[in-house]
Amino acid sequence: MQAEIITIGDEILIGQVVDTNSAFIGKALNNIGVSVYQITSVQDDKQHILKALAEAEENADIIIVTGGLGPTKDDITKHTICEYFNDTLVRNVSVTENIEKLWREHVKQPIQQVNLDQAFVPSTAKVLMNLVGSAPGMWIEKGDKVFISMPGVPFEMKALMEEEVLPRLTIKYKRPFIIHRTLLTYGMGESRLATKIEAWEDNLPKHIKLAYLPNLGKVRLRLSGKGFDEQVLIDEIEELIKVVLPLIEDVFVGFEEDGDIEVLIGKQLTKNNKTLAVVESCTGGKLAETFTEHPGASSFFKGGMITYATQTKIDILGVLEQTIKKYSVVSEEVAKEMAVQCRLLYKSDYAISTTGTAGPTKGDAEAEVGTVFIALATKEGVFCEKYELGNNRTRVINKAVNKALEQLQKEIFKN
Amino acid sequence: MQAEIITIGDEILIGQVVDTNSAFIGKALNNIGVSVYQITSVQDDKQHILKALAEAEENADIIIVTGGLGPTKDDITKHTICEYFNDTLVRNVSVTENIEKLWREHVKQPIQQVNLDQAFVPSTAKVLMNLVGSAPGMWIEKGDKVFISMPGVPFEMKALMEEEVLPRLTIKYKRPFIIHRTLLTYGMGESRLATKIEAWEDNLPKHIKLAYLPNLGKVRLRLSGKGFDEQVLIDEIEELIKVVLPLIEDVFVGFEEDGDIEVLIGKQLTKNNKTLAVVESCTGGKLAETFTEHPGASSFFKGGMITYATQTKIDILGVLEQTIKKYSVVSEEVAKEMAVQCRLLYKSDYAISTTGTAGPTKGDAEAEVGTVFIALATKEGVFCEKYELGNNRTRVINKAVNKALEQLQKEIFKN
Numbered sequence: 167m168q169a170e171i172i173t174i175g176d177e178i179l180i181g182q183v184v185d186t187n188s189a190f191i192g193k194a195l196n197n198i199g200v201s202v203y204q205i206t207s208v209q210d211d212k213q214h215i216l217k218a219l220a221e222a223e224e225n226a227d228i229i230i231v232t233g234g235l236g237p238t239k240d241d242i243t244k245h246t247i248c249e250y251f252n253d254t255l256v257r258n259v260s261v262t263e264n265i266e267k268l269w270r271e272h273v274k275q276p277i278q279q280v281n282l283d284q285a286f287v288p289s290t291a292k293v294l295m296n297l298v299g300s301a302p303g304m305w306i307e308k309g310d311k312v313f314i315s316m317p318g319v320p321f322e323m324k325a326l327m328e329e330e331v332l333p334r335l336t337i338k339y340k341r342p343f344i345i346h347r348t349l350l351t352y353g354m355g356e357s358r359l360a361t362k363i364e365a366w367e368d369n370l371p372k373h374i375k376l377a378y379l380p381n382l383g384k385v386r387l388r389l390s391g392k393g394f395d396e397q398v399l400i401d402e403i404e405e406l407i408k409v410v411l412p413l414i415e416d417v418f419v420g421f422e423e424d425g426d427i428e429v430l431i432g433k434q435l436t437k438n439n440k441t442l443a444v445v446e447s448c449t450g451g452k453l454a455e456t457f458t459e460h461p462g463a464s465s466f467f468k469g470g471m472i473t474y475a476t477q478t479k480i481d482i483l484g485v486l487e488q489t490i491k492k493y494s495v496v497s498e499e500v501a502k503e504m505a506v507q508c509r510l511l512y513k514s515d516y517a518i519s520t521t522g523t524a525g526p527t528k529g530d531a532e533a534e535v536g537t538v539f540i541a542l543a544t545k546e547g548v549f550c551e552k553y554e555l556g557n558n559r560t561r562v563i564n565k566a567v568n569k570a571l572e573q574l575q576k577e578i579f580k581n
Numbered sequence: 582m583q584a585e586i587i588t589i590g591d592e593i594l595i596g597q598v599v600d601t602n603s604a605f606i607g608k609a610l611n612n613i614g615v616s617v618y619q620i621t622s623v624q625d626d627k628q629h630i631l632k633a634l635a636e637a638e639e640n641a642d643i644i645i646v647t648g649g650l651g652p653t654k655d656d657i658t659k660h661t662i663c664e665y666f667n668d669t670l671v672r673n674v675s676v677t678e679n680i681e682k683l684w685r686e687h688v689k690q691p692i693q694q695v696n697l698d699q700a701f702v703p704s705t706a707k708v709l710m711n712l713v714g715s716a717p718g719m720w721i722e723k724g725d726k727v728f729i730s731m732p733g734v735p736f737e738m739k740a741l742m743e744e745e746v747l748p749r750l751t752i753k754y755k756r757p758f759i760i761h762r763t764l765l766t767y768g769m770g771e772s773r774l775a776t777k778i779e780a781w782e783d784n785l786p787k788h789i790k791l792a793y794l795p796n797l798g799k800v801r802l803r804l805s806g807k808g809f810d811e812q813v814l815i816d817e818i819e820e821l822i823k824v825v826l827p828l829i830e831d832v833f834v835g836f837e838e839d840g841d842i843e844v845l846i847g848k849q850l851t852k853n854n855k856t857l858a859v860v861e862s863c864t865g866g867k868l869a870e871t872f873t874e875h876p877g878a879s880s881f882f883k884g885g886m887i888t889y890a891t892q893t894k895i896d897i898l899g900v901l902e903q904t905i906k907k908y909s910v911v912s913e914e915v916a917k918e919m920a921v922q923c924r925l926l927y928k929s930d931y932a933i934s935t936t937g938t939a940g941p942t943k944g945d946a947e948a949e950v951g952t953v954f955i956a957l958a959t960k961e962g963v964f965c966e967k968y969e970l971g972n973n974r975t976r977v978i979n980k981a982v983n984k985a986l987e988q989l990q991k992e993i994f995k996n
Binding site for chain 2: 176177178179180181182183184185186188189190191192193194196201202203204205206207208209210214218236237238239240273275278280281300319321346348355356357358360361367375376377378379380386388390441444446449450451452453454455457458459461463464467468469470471472473474475477478481482511512513525526527529558559560561563
């Protein structure tokens with residue numbers, strides 16, 4: 167059972183938009199046992215779309231197309247699919263009603279003809295009702311194969327996948343089970359990890375694959391297995407994990423399927439009835455945002471401060487001016503005072519601080535670009551680590567966030 | 582002159598990693614006049630990679646491959662490319678030296694055999710030296726066509742594109758000019774925009790295309806032209822923009838090529854010698870991060886506060902307890918006090934606040950999920966807007982950030 171994803175839109179090919187839809191769809195299909203054979207991104211061009219549809223039909227059982235269903239003139243997917251199936255467009259009454267309802271209740275503007283025209287669909291298509299947008303999804307069967315077309319707006323595509331596409335695929339096709347277990351590790355490079363677990367990796371059974379996914383101070387190790395007996399597969403993978411865990415216990419922080427590291431930290435804090443606050447200089451809000459993007463953050467996250475200008479560290483946070491004068495603003499001493507003050511102000515159990523130079527220039531600091539101090543204050547005291555994270559601003563910020571999470575995880579899960 | 586991008590890695594197809602490399606490469610190629618015909622993502626599977634290479638060779642002049650060059654056993658791209666060209670791998674001395682230098686100066690761990698083996702490249706490949714990682718880039722010519730292979734690590738790929746690939750392509754191929762101009766608009770849906778500019782759009786010349794890119798409260802309008810006389814093309818597009826601008830002046834905020842809206846705001850603040858601070862509840866650090874991810878933020882951004890827990894709004898920010906009791910924490914009155922207090926604390930010219938319920942639950946607030954108040958304090962006073970942003974947490978956060986940027990832009994660029 168194989169799928170191909172086709173994403174349509176010049177904006178993807180010229181790099182104006184990152185295609186996040188394919189990753190969402192790939193993950194969702196995997197969860198129901200469908201492998202994605204290929205992802206193909208093509209231009210808003212009729213001949214090219216027709217060619218991509220024909221090639222996908224050869225390779226895959228399920229062809230999922232996103233994009234090009236908007237109301238504007240550059241959107242040609244619907245007409246092209248219609249041509250591919252030698253079909254004609256007919257107005258769908260339910261879609262018309264849905265569009266009228268959306269405009270009445272949400273848009274609250276006069277409805278445009280171009281939006282009403284979105285209710286036209288190929289006559290052989292089953293409509294997948296898009297309750298949150300005007301472009302309907304379409305489901306067209308051809309022999310054993312199915313072609314699915316969805317709008318490219320991520321929010322609308324996701325709702326259609328969850329409400330319509332996945333339930334229908336689950337009924338239509340018999341699928342194997344695909345099980346992924348991903349071990350999150352922090353603080354060791356992929357080559358060293360690979361050497362540590364080499365003997366174990368060499369003895370993996372053929373139907374279970376291992377992949378290394380390194381990224382800015384963390385490496386994810388993904389085990390993937392496929393088979394028709396779900397429980398056997400789960401047990402096999404669990405046994406393999408039991409063998410490898412002792413080899414990497416100093417860098418292992420949890421399983422990605424249980425959540426990202428910040429989610430694991432949040433769950434543990436919530437369970438222990440503890441709270442966290444952050445104070446950020448070089449990471450500029452990114453660390454706070456990493457926690458608050460997830461639901462449930464308010465049960466452990468008290469808040470944070472971004473003391474970007476040096477003077478705000480003194481005026482608002484209460485770092486001593488002489489500490490900054492004596493040690494410079496990027497220093498262990500300032501990082502520690504920041505964390506301690508933050509913990510006091512926010513009345514939190516833990517507080518973590520970042521101060522460093524993300525670059526490209528050094529700003530008020532004496533330290534080189536890429537130097538970052540991260541301090542963690544607890545009721546026992548305050549501990550600081552120093553890092554050299556290179557000279558690329560985005561990487562320095564993201565690595566610093568990962569290092570802060572690593573320090574916090576170690577502290578919160580220690581006993 | 583057409584290119585095809587092939588990204589290799591199971592992690593892309595199962596949705597564990599979003600392919601951001603293709604967007605970067607697409608944009609960079611466009612800037613030198615090379616169109617991307619197609620992006621193809623394939624599995625770490627030899628037969629599939631060989632098939633993708635053969636198809637790309639038919640469609641494109643330039644074939645760019647990323648991924649699968651790591652030191653671990655799941656990385657098979659190099660061997661497969663070698664097989665595609667009936668070539669053999671030979672050790673490259675310069676690459677060996679580069680790897681040894683990286684380990685000596687940065688990794689500071691014993692070097693592994695798997696990393697030394699990364700110095701093997703196909704005998705006909707020109708090495709593109711990767712100064713920031715152990716996997717070399719490769720450049721293989723076949724007739725008029727060129728195959729380029731780079732590691733999938735975004736940081737390494739970007740350095741190779743900029744230092745090696747783009748300069749070499751510029752020398753090797755004569756290319757047309759591709760000009761994009763993208764008008765950023767905030768606060769109007771794409772259908773209404775399309776109706777406003779319909780007559781203008783219908784009269785666009787054939788070689789200039791218009792695209793609508795809607796996203797969470799903003800719509801980008803992209804004009805793309807291609808031709809061999811750069812100045813003629815630039816002038817043509819400028820003339821078209823002069824005609825359309827008066828039709829959309831109430832929602833136009835600037836050109837994306839000059840920077841995102843937060844960059845435009847930052848430049849204007851810096852130019853006027855004014856400063857900004859933010860205080861965030863529901864956006865949780867995302868607004869601050871939007872400013873601080875760009876270099877130069879420290880010249881206008883004083884810092885911010887994340888008052889996530891209600892009590893911190895009182896204790897640290899100084900919002901009056903009775904205001905929260907009387908109006909509830911998600912209210913116009915609280916948003917206004919937050920902004921005013923933030924402006925005083927940070928001694929900034931402008932301060933902007935967000936308070937709302939991002940969901941999925943209402944927390945301490947009385948307001949419904951999706952209700953967000955955004956207040957902007959200036960030396961003249963404080964102004965607040967109320968929004969209803971739906972019930973999807975990620976969308977509420979991101980839309981609120983866009984709305985805050987829209988309010989700020991209007992204020993800062995007024996007159």
